[in-house]
Amino acid sequence: MRDVYITGVGMTVFGKHSERSLRDLGGEAAMRAIRDAGIKTHEIEAGYCGNALGPVLQGETGVGQNVFWEVGINGIPIVNVENACATGSTALHQAWIGVSSGLYDMVIVAGTEKVVMPKGQVLDVGNGELEARLGEVFPGYFALIAQKHMEKYGTTREQMAKVSVKNHLNGSLNPYAQFQKTFTLEEVLNSPVIAEPLTLYSCCPNSDGAAALIVCSRERARKAGSRAVKLRASVLATGTYENHRDLTTWEVETRAAAKAYNIAGLGAKDLDVVEVHDAFTICELIHYEGLGLCPLGEGGRLIDEGLTELGGRIPVNPSGGLLSRGHPVGASGIAQIVEIVWQLRGEAAKRQIKDVRVGLAQIMGGNKEGDTRACTIHILSR
Amino acid sequence: MSKGAVKTANNNKMDWIAVHPGLFDYPVKKKNKVALKASRCSRCGETFFPERSYCRYCLDESQITNITLASRGLIHASTIVYVDAPSGIKAPYAIGYVDIPENGVRIFALFDSCDRELLAPGREVELLIGPISMDTDGKKIIGYKFVPAQRKGFCI
Numbered sequence: 001m002r003d004v005y006i007t008g009v010g011m012t013v014f015g016k017h018s019e020r021s022l023r024d025l026g027g028e029a030a031m032r033a034i035r036d037a038g039i040k041t042h043e044i045e046a047g048y049c050g051n052a053l054g055p056v057l058q059g060e061t062g063v064g065q066n067v068f069w070e071v072g073i074n075g076i077p078i079v080n081v082e083n084a085c086a087t088g089s090t091a092l093h094q095a096w097i098g099v100s101s102g103l104y105d106m107v108i109v110a111g112t113e114k115v116v117m118p119k120g121q122v123l124d125v126g127n128g129e130l131e132a133r134l135g136e137v138f139p140g141y142f143a144l145i146a147q148k149h150m151e152k153y154g155t156t157r158e159q160m161a162k163v164s165v166k167n168h169l170n171g172s173l174n175p176y177a178q179f180q181k182t183f184t185l186e187e188v189l190n191s192p193v194i195a196e197p198l199t200l201y202s203c204c205p206n207s208d209g210a211a212a213l214i215v216c217s218r219e220r221a222r223k224a225g226s227r228a229v230k231l232r233a234s235v236l237a238t239g240t241y242e243n244h245r246d247l248t249t250w251e252v253e254t255r256a257a258a259k260a261y262n263i264a265g266l267g268a269k270d271l272d273v274v275e276v277h278d279a280f281t282i283c284e285l286i287h288y289e290g291l292g293l294c295p296l297g298e299g300g301r302l303i304d305e306g307l308t309e310l311g312g313r314i315p316v317n318p319s320g321g322l323l324s325r326g327h328p329v330g331a332s333g334i335a336q337i338v339e340i341v342w343q344l345r346g347e348a349a350k351r352q353i354k355d356v357r358v359g360l361a362q363i364m365g366g367n368k369e370g371d372t373r374a375c376t377i378h379i380l381s382r
Numbered sequence: 383m384s385k386g387a388v389k390t391a392n393n394n395k396m397d398w399i400a401v402h403p404g405l406f407d408y409p410v411k412k413k414n415k416v417a418l419k420a421s422r423c424s425r426c427g428e429t430f431f432p433e434r435s436y437c438r439y440c441l442d443e444s445q446i447t448n449i450t451l452a453s454r455g456l457i458h459a460s461t462i463v464y465v466d467a468p469s470g471i472k473a474p475y476a477i478g479y480v481d482i483p484e485n486g487v488r489i490f491a492l493f494d495s496c497d498r499e500l501l502a503p504g505r506e507v508e509l510l511i512g513p514i515s516m517d518t519d520g521k522k523i524i525g526y527k528f529v530p531a532q533r534k535g536f537c538i
Contacts (some may be wrong), residue, residue: 124468130432131490133401134514134525135463135471143461144478151503195463196498243488247459247479370479370490 001100004231005221006380008037008214009338014326015178016116017208022054022063025210026112027070029331033108033212034071037224041071044214045104047078048094050087050111050330052365056125058114067110067210082330085277085365086236086374087111088211089333093376095215096234105217111335112210113328123206131367139203139280141367143195146282148247150197152297155285157197159300161188163281164201164323166309171320173310173351176335178207178326188281202281207326211334213341226382229341232264232358233379239371248297252375253290253364260377261292266358268292271314273343273359275336278321287362288316291377310351318343318351329365336361337378344382357382399517401525405432406511408524416511417450418526420485429487452484453509455528460493460501470515470523476501480528492527500530507531 010032012025026049034041049064060066064080083090088111098104117123122137129136149155165185171177183201191200221228237256245251261267268291276287285299293314294302302308308316319325319339322332340359342348358381366373400408410416421430423437425445436443460478467475476493478501493501494510507528514525 120465122465122468127469130402130405132467133469133523134490134492135467135469135475135477136490137463137465137467139465140461140463140477143463144459147461147503148459193464195465196461244481370488 002102003218004096004099005216005218005228006213006231006337006341007216007221007224007228008033008035008039009212009341010036011176011211011331011335011338012209013176014207014209014328014335017114018116020208022051022058022060022112022114023066023070025114025208026063026067026110026212029112029210029212030067030071030108030110033214037214039106039214041073043106044073044076044108046076046098046107047073048081048091048107048109049078050081050091050334051113052082052084052087052329053113053115053125063112064110067112068108073108083365083374085279085329086333086363086376087330087365089336089361089363089376089378090236090374092213092215092334092337092378093234093236096231099215099217105220107215108212109215109334110210110212111331111333113330114208115206115329116208117206136367137195138367139195139198142280142282143198145247145286146197146280149282149286152248153300155300157189158185159303160197160202160281160285161185162303163278163284164188166303167278167317167321167323170310170318170351171324174320174325177320177324178205179320179324198280198282204279204322204327207328209326209328209331209335211331211338213334213337227345229344229380229382231378232266232381233260233377235260235263235377237375238373239368239375241369241371243369245371247370249286250290250364250372250375252372253287253362256375256377257291257362260379264379266379270358271360272356273318273340273353274314274316275319275321275339275359275361276316277363277365278317278323279327281323284316284321291360291362310353315353318348318353333361333363333376336363337380340380344380398513398522398524401514401523402432406526408511410511415453416509417453418509420449420451420487421446422449429485431487431489451482451487454484454531455480455482455507455509457501457503457505457507458488459503462496462498470517472515480507492525494527494529497530500532505530505532
């Protein structure tokens with residue numbers, strides 16, 4: 001396997017883009033990534049585009065060809081990727097396979113999505129699953145997980161709410177974030193209950209937006225000099241759907257993280273910045289545990305001690321996370337990588353963390369039989 | 383009725399449709415107890431709900447037998463949801479996981495109650511088959527729910 005680098009990143013502002021199309025958003029992100037890498041489009045040998053819900057919400061398929069043609073890319077192999085919330089990061093995983101295998105020297109990855117729903121409606125991902133027909137909605141499933149974590153470890157509503165307060169503060173420092181305002185603990189706790197114990201500001205918004213990356217070999221990364229970031233590990237795993245699984249942890253996440261740490265020759269203690277899938281506040285606490293930032297059951301303690309704040313020992317979701325930056329499903333996994341690259345290069349402006357050498361991005365998505373369909377872990381370093 | 387409400391190809395002329403094919407017999411005959419239909423592989427011992435025609439592990443249809451799950455369950459987890467479900471179920475409603483100890487399976491379920499005390503983990507529940515919402519044509523959608531065993535009478 002060859003070493004793989006990221007030399008260009010770009011994204012749109014996340015939020016409500018009712019007048020813009022999937023290809024328009026994706027094209028803007030791709031253009032920014034290409035310009036950031038300082039390359040010509042004819043150098044790109046393959047394209048991977050993530051989009052999760054276009055076929056359901058916009059009635060649009062083949063989004064990747066549309067997005068890449070916006071920036072003049074045609075003729076080369078283009079792959080459309082869907083893996084629920086891990087769609088964008090799965091597209092990156094495919095790109096990593098393409099470059100590390102030696103098949104390609106330079107490829108482009110994009111993720112684009114439009115999922116802003118009318119006020120008061122939860123995301124409708126179709127009625128294919130029995131659970132959905134019986135009333136399962138995303139906040140409901142994660143509320144069940146929160147209930148079990150509270151029952152087993154004594155995790156409190158306040159600890160969960162602190163995740164939202166922290167991430168909205170970070171997002172207010174990120175011009176690409178959907179939310180540009182901060183919330184107090186009381187505002188999070190007293191916002192309307194969506195599913196016990198999760199309140200409105202404990203849930204990420206549905207968002208429109210896109211993000212893109214240029215991925216290449218060591219040889220091609222040389223031109224980018226110190227702005228090139230090394231992709232140390234790229235792992236994709238699927239849940240086991242075990243019928244009596246412990247809802248307070250995701251075995252697929254610990255398994256994927258262990259594999260990624262092993263490939264990178266690094267451990268949780270080496271991380272300087274982390275982006276996780278905080279679709280709901282409880283998720284971030286469980287991901288602290290799953291990634292080994294703290295022992296099982298101690299996610300609440302970690303947030304209480306302030307260690308995951310911007311100035312803490314291991315800042316988590318400096319971008320604002322899904323909670324504040326927003327969650328355009330197919331783009332979120334790539335936006336996490338964009339943030340880690342900015343942090344590693346020292347380009348994160350007001351939210352820049354000091355001395356960042358190693359970063360990790362974790363995202364997962366899609367409920368199946370109470371487990372997760374897809375989980376990816378990416379580790380990057382200077 | 384929300385836009386995404388269940389729309390099921392329906393060839394019966396009844397005023398109801400099943401939430402999912404093959405979960406239970408309906409209408410329930412007087413002599414029979416309400417029950418969910420499942421399958422068991424006698425080679426590996428695995429129980430499947432909903433029922434299926436071959437074992438996922440043995441990849442064999444000859445050892446699969448149709449069974450019904452016990453109607454008594456114990457709540458593993460529950461939550462009350464305060465937003466309408468895209469499938470048409472109106473808020474507030476409660477969902478969660480129910481263990482069926484007799485069959486060794488855990489299933490996802492709607493509850494016929496929004497009482498936090500009665501829905502606490504470990505509480506006993508009883509299966510109920512009946513309407514859970516309406517489809518876009520105004521037909522009753524028949525599904526399953528679990529009702530707290532401590533409560534007398536059903537409120538559907």
